[in-house]
Amino acid sequence: MPELPEVETIRRGLSELIINRCIKAVDFDWPKSFPNARSDVERFLVGAKVTNVRRRAKVLLIDISTDYSLVIHLKMTGQLVFRAKSVAFGAGHPSDSLIGELPDKSTRVTFTFVDGSHLYFNDQRKFGWVRLMPTLEVPNIDFMQKVGPEPLEADFTIDQFTQRFARRANTSIKAALLDQTVIAGVGNIYADESLWGAKIHPLTKVVDLPVAKYSLLYTELRYVMNLAIEKGGSTDRNYVNAKGKKGSYIDFVRVFRREGQSCSRCGTEIIKIRVAGRGTHICPHCQKL
DNA sequence: CACTTGACCTGTCCGC
DNA sequence: TGCGGACAGGTCAAGT
Numbered sequence: 462m463p464e465l466p467e468v469e470t471i472r473r474g475l476s477e478l479i480i481n482r483c484i485k486a487v488d489f490d491w492p493k494s495f496p497n498a499r500s501d502v503e504r505f506l507v508g509a510k511v512t513n514v515r516r517r518a519k520v521l522l523i524d525i526s527t528d529y530s531l532v533i534h535l536k537m538t539g540q541l542v543f544r545a546k547s548v549a550f551g552a553g554h555p556s557d558s559l560i561g562e563l564p565d566k567s568t569r570v571t572f573t574f575v576d577g578s579h580l581y582f583n584d585q586r587k588f589g590w591v592r593l594m595p596t597l598e599v600p601n602i603d604f605m606q607k608v609g610p611e612p613l614e615a616d617f618t619i620d621q622f623t624q625r626f627a628r629r630a631n632t633s634i635k636a637a638l639l640d641q642t643v644i645a646g647v648g649n650i651y652a653d654e655s656l657w658g659a660k661i662h663p664l665t666k667v668v669d670l671p672v673a674k675y676s677l678l679y680t681e682l683r684y685v686m687n688l689a690i691e692k693g694g695s696t697d698r699n700y701v702n703a704k705g706k707k708g709s710y711i712d713f714v715r716v717f718r719r720e721g722q723s724c725s726r727c728g729t730e731i732i733k734i735r736v737a738g739r740g741t742h743i744c745p746h747c748q749k750l
Numbered sequence: 751c752a753c754t755t756g757a758c759c760t761g762t763c764c765g766c
Numbered sequence: 767t768g769c770g771g772a773c774a775g776g777t778c779a780a781g782t
Contacts, residue, residue, distance in 0.1 A: 536776050586759045
């Protein structure tokens with residue numbers, strides 16, 4: 462579900478909400494969602510406090526005072542929602558919230574803090590996971606070794622961006638954008654949005670894309686992702702931030718899930734095709750092969 | 751190696 | 767209303 466802007470929004474929220482809170486208990490019953498042994502949880506998590514919340518690509522890292530970290534991937538439908546000790550729900554349920562009382566049937570892991578507040582890991586489809594490991598070992602995990610650079614870092618240049626694609630010369634530009642070893646954090650929404658912005662057909666072969674188009678794509682990708690962070694991410698179905706609230710970027714999308722509607726640049730009807738096994742939205746007039 | 755496809759899960763929507 | 771199939775914001779492990 463969440464891409465870089467959504468995970469970053471959650472990270473910012475959690476930083477405000479859980480740093481310095483002390484963990485009292487952890488409950489989990491779906492082993493794939495949290496594969497650690499209970500004994501490890503007791504030794505390295507219970508009784509310790511949260512020291513930091515970081516992000517790399519679409520992965521969240523919650524550092525614990527024991528020099529362990531919770532490594533969390535939300536995949537398609539994962540949510541991390543913090544709740545203070547007692548919150549009344551029901552009649553006055555705000556419209557920017559998607560979820561009610563927690564835990565609910567998609568709650569996979571519950572972290573209870575000493576002050577009675579909770580952090581819930583919800584995940585309808587059970588693709589996501591949480592695992593606990595020594596902080597120093599996090600950079601050694603396979604994903605961290607292979608993942609590409611952060612596209613929003615100030616020192617990430619157009620030249621670096623362009624060069625990252627060389628390895629995927631014979632695939633489509635969309636498949637390469639979605640490849641986390643090329644660039645970190647790009648998913649289906651921001652791939653479609655940035656390709657529309659740069660007027661590139663998603664099926665264009667990497668090797669056939671002119672250098673000037675890479676430059677445009679770099680600018681558009683950073684633009685859409687920065688704007689999405691500003692808007693608190695995109696909520697199409699499941700995504701919510703650390704307070705359980707929706708993001709509003711979906712109100713600003715130019716092509717994603719807009720098939721049948723008209724292109725804001727030229728008026729042509731937006732269509733949906735299939736690229737790299739993913740639903741893909743384009744303006745057939747602005748984005749030609 | 752690079753590239754594509756299916757698997758992992760649950761829920762929802764759409765056509766018959 | 768019920769039922770089957772396609773589809774959903776992401777990665778992996780297998781194939782070729």
